[in-house]
Amino acid sequence: MSDIDLFTDEALRNPYPxxxxxRHIGxxxxxxQHGVYAIPQYEPVREASLNWEVFTSTRGVTLNDGFNKATEGVLICSDPPDHRTMRKVFExxxxxxxLKSIEPALKDEAAKVVQRLVEQGxxxxxxxxAQHLPLTIVSKLVGLGDRGREQMLDWAAASFDASGPINKRTTAALPKAQELIGFGLNEARPGTIDRDGWAAALFTAAERGELPAEKCPFMVLDYTAPSLDTTILATGSIIWLFAQHPDQWDLVREKPSLIxxxxxxxxxxxxPIQRFTRLTTREHELGGVVIPAGARVMLLYGSANRDERKYPAANTFDVNRKPSDHVAFGTGEHACVGMNxxxxxxxxxxxxxxxxxxxxxxxxxxRRVNNMLCGFDKVEVRAVPAAGA
Ligand code: HEM
Structure with a gap:
């Protein structure tokens, strides 16, 4: 048991100590005080993620019961067999x-933005x-129109904040998070969204009987809310890490296959996502500890990924480590569908x-201060150009 508060501003900026x-406790x-059983070590996070029968997502994956109810229709809040039906269309x-077919367009844009920024210095x-590719190309492909694109970053950050335990930050974020749900339910519909976009394809699949129609408005949000901030924060953090560790940047420059x-x-x-939750469907023993039925369980991805039992010198940034089995994308049934x-x-x-x-x-x-997310709002760097670049 612990009375550590993971949701103070200081803890949200630096949860690692x-x-x-x-992890030391167990x-x-x-x-x-958060009303949860936290899982801070690597192996138990994997074990719980792989066992959807006991650790259900159908009762929501956040710490906020009200928000869990409001988001019941999204992909991440389902279990098999519904989950598999939805995911097959969604993915x-x-x-x-x-992705191969959109890679050339993304590559062109990446070249343009990098050239411009390196010239800028x-x-x-x-x-x-970090924002350029998700906000220009990916948002367009999803096809939610200008309002969807303009508001989405704010809405998405708010919905992650609203996923926290009931505290000031959670409550302050709720109106914006509800706007996002309202947008999905009322506005992001055929007629207003791009006909050829990913979102419209969900409605077409529902017409063909591949998907229950009532799921579509929620699944539209699955393309956007979890896709922007996450990728953006990851990009900013990686540049921050390279700025802190120039020797690691040298290694990648010598051997680009390390990218x-x-x-x-x-x-x-x-x-980027520090935690999601599950609810236990029955009493269950995990790592020798009995968790009661009906308990809210918090999977601490950010902690599991720094577990020394799994990754020696876990706090060290080492581009030669090759940790492809990290859980930053989750694992099991709900492993991030957008990871590629x-x-x-x-x-x-x-x-x-x-x-x-x-x-x-x-x-x-x-640093960003958010109930679920980790990363930076600002990473201002000076890029020293390579000779001949
Ligand atoms: C670096 C970027 C990203 C990170 C760190 C990330 C993280 C995660 C995590 C931890 C989960 C697992 C949740 C669970 O087990 O309950 C997840 C699921 C999910 N992610 Fe991502 N994500 C990223 C990018 C994306 C992108 C680009 C998209 C959409 C295009 C996306 C859409 C989703 C969806 C819809 C789910 C739910 C999948 C399911 O329930 O089957 N994510 N993501």
Whole structure:
């Protein structure tokens, strides 16, 4: 049991020392003040994620019961067999073959934005660099029109904040999070959304009987709310890590095949989504600890990814580590359906930066304070151009 508060501003900016304490306490830590059983170690997080029969998502994946009720229709809040029916349709534009077809457009845009920023010399990696691909190309492909695009970043951040336990931050975010749900239910409909977009394809699939029609308005939001901030925060954090560790940037420049591993290592160390929850359907023993039936269980991805039992020198950024089994994308039934897209967007930016930038010098950085997310609102860097770039 622990009375550690993971939701103070200070803890949200730097949860890692608290995670060390929680992992030390045990595989399951009852946190009565948050009304949850936290799972801070790597293996138990994997075990619970893989066992949807006991750790159900149908009662929501946040710490806020009201928000869990309001988001009942989204993909992440379902279990098999419904989940598999929905995911089969949802994942179509995110499968490797589909991503191949959009890669040239993303690559072109990545080249343009990197060239411009490197010429500019000093830029904010958290906004100017990280937001470009998700906000220009990906939002257009989803096809929710201008209002959807303009509001989505605000709405998405609010819905992650509204996913916290009932505190000031959660309550303040609720009106915006409800706007997002209202947009999905009332506005993002055939007639107003782009006919050829990913969102419209859901409604077409429902007409063909592949999907219950009432799921579509919620699933539209699944393409946007969890896809923007996450990828954007990951990109900013990775540049921040390279600015802190120029020796690791040198390694990647010497051997660009390390880019893929560096992305996983960045996601492991600075996991953009720190936690989701489940509800136990029955009493269950995890890591030798009995969790009662009907308990809210918090999977601490950000802590699991720094578990020394799994990753020696876990707090060290090491691009040679190759931690492809990290849980920053979750694992099991609900493993992130957009992970290949996110990795593609980040890889294309890094592939353009590697030949052009010799070093990132950190000018200033500001951490995001959010109930579920981790990363930076600002990562201002000076990019020292590579010779001949
Ligand atoms: C670096 C970027 C990303 C991170 C760190 C991330 C993280 C996660 C995590 C941890 C989960 C697992 C939740 C669970 O087990 O309950 C998840 C699921 C999900 N993600 Fe991502 N995500 C990212 C990018 C994306 C993108 C680009 C999209 C959409 C295009 C997306 C859409 C989703 C959806 C819809 C789910 C639910 C999947 C399901 O329930 O089957 N994510 N993500």
């Amino acid at each position: 608290l995670y060390d304490e929680l 595989p399951v830590v009852h946190m009565p 179509r534009p995110l499968l490797p073959a589909a 000093r830029f904010d990696a958290a906004t100017e660099l 893929r591993h560096a992305i996983n290592e960045g996601l492991r160390l600075e996991s 897209l996110a990795r593609l967007e980040i890889r294309l930016l890094l592939e353009e930066l590697v030949p052009r930038v010799e070093r990132f010098e950190l000018v200033s950085a500001e």
